[in-house]
Amino acid sequence: MAQTTHDATEDTRNRDIKIYVNGELLHRDDAKVSVYDSGFLLGDGMWEGMRLYDGVWAFFDEHMDRFFESCKAVSLDIGMDRAGILDALNRTAAANGMVTDVHCRLMLTRGVKVKPFQHPSLSRSGPTFVIIMEHSKPVDALQSRGIRLATVPQVRGLPMSQDAKYNSHSKLNCVIACLQAEQAGADEALMLDPHGFVNTTNACNFFIVRKGEVWTSTGDYCMNGVTRQKVIDLCHANDIVVRERNFSLFDTYGADEAFLTGTFGAQTPVAEIDGKPIGTGDRPVTALLRERYRALVADHVRQRQ
Ligand SMILES: Cc1ncc(COP(=O)(O)O)c(C=O)c1O
Numbered sequence: 001m002a003q004t005t006h007d008a009t010e011d012t013r014n015r016d017i018k019i020y021v022n023g024e025l026l027h028r029d030d031a032k033v034s035v036y037d038s039g040f041l042l043g044d045g046m047w048e049g050m051r052l053y054d055g056v057w058a059f060f061d062e063h064m065d066r067f068f069e070s071c072k073a074v075s076l077d078i079g080m081d082r083a084g085i086l087d088a089l090n091r092t093a094a095a096n097g098m099v100t101d102v103h104c105r106l107m108l109t110r111g112v113k114v115k116p117f118q119h120p121s122l123s124r125s126g127p128t129f130v131i132i133m134e135h136s137k138p139v140d141a142l143q144s145r146g147i148r149l150a151t152v153p154q155v156r157g158l159p160m161s162q163d164a165k166y167n168s169h170s171k172l173n174c175v176i177a178c179l180q181a182e183q184a185g186a187d188e189a190l191m192l193d194p195h196g197f198v199n200t201t202n203a204c205n206f207f208i209v210r211k212g213e214v215w216t217s218t219g220d221y222c223m224n225g226v227t228r229q230k231v232i233d234l235c236h237a238n239d240i241v242v243r244e245r246n247f248s249l250f251d252t253y254g255a256d257e258a259f260l261t262g263t264f265g266a267q268t269p270v271a272e273i274d275g276k277p278i279g280t281g282d283r284p285v286t287a288l289l290r291e292r293y294r295a296l297v298a299d300h301v302r303q304r305q
Helices: 012-016 038-042 060-073 082-095 141-145 172-183 226-237 249-253 284-304
Strands: 018-021 024-027 045-053 102-109 128-135 147-151 188-192 198-201 205-210 213-216 242-244 257-262 266-273
Touching (some): 012 128, 024 082, 045 060, 172 188, 198 249, 249 266
Parallel strands (some): 147 188
Antiparallel strands (some): 018 024, 102 128, 188 198, 205 213
16 A cells, blocks of 8 residues: 555544634535635645644744745735734634644635636635644654655656746646556655756655765755755754755665655655665664754744744
8 A cells, every 4th residue: 555745643533623714614524615616626726734833833934935925926815914824723723622733734726716717817706715724643654664756757847837836726747746656656756857857756855865965956846845945954054965956866766865855744764766775774864854853843833832
């Protein structure tokens, strides 16, 4: 059975959660959006994944920077400011009695259309704003076993088609990549950029460790991940050489360690790529960065409580 980077331990409390839909808090069975919604019809919307630790939304400002920039770039009027979004998040958490180990998907679409066609002017009743919040803890097996990646034919797009920096509802490029990885017998996809350099996975940013140096892509063609940037900053703060550079599959197969970053799983080790084991299974740099990241989150939370 494939595992995914977003596997969470089963939590029966999630069967009865309340979902925020345009200001209302509704049981998950009753939380619905229209079939005319721009998100459903076209994938025309933006989202953020965030985590709640001890009552604090980790790196809220960084997530909001990305969210507001994305919405501005596609002329999507959010209809509220950051304080309004924080209030909606906190209301949803309170309604669910959630304080820690919580993951949220905050989604904003161009709203309900008057006709089932593409033109944005057909979306006339304001945005649809939904927050799904779940009790969520990444499964331990992700850390011990690591993830298996396959390099796939689907590549990252050039920024003038659909810039990978949009955290858009439409993730078809990534979904196709993930399907190809599954068909190759792996858990998730390793995606190349249009020049053939290793770029990212379908759902997380990608790093390798070679001779004590940490390498990740230049940042072109991939999501400007909040966790990616935190790991780069942590390397600088801990005198670990970090390079944002082009590198190939050759460099990747020969790496000592590889890991993924994302808000959900923080840092997830990679066990193998295209059937080739990565390193010996000893992952000192990944373990150190994971430990430092955990401390960073803890400090961040303490300062905001
Ligand atoms: C394609 C892709 N890569 C990477 C990430 C990780 O970004 P972050 O660290 O901000 O969660 C995401 C998260 O939305 C993503 O969709």
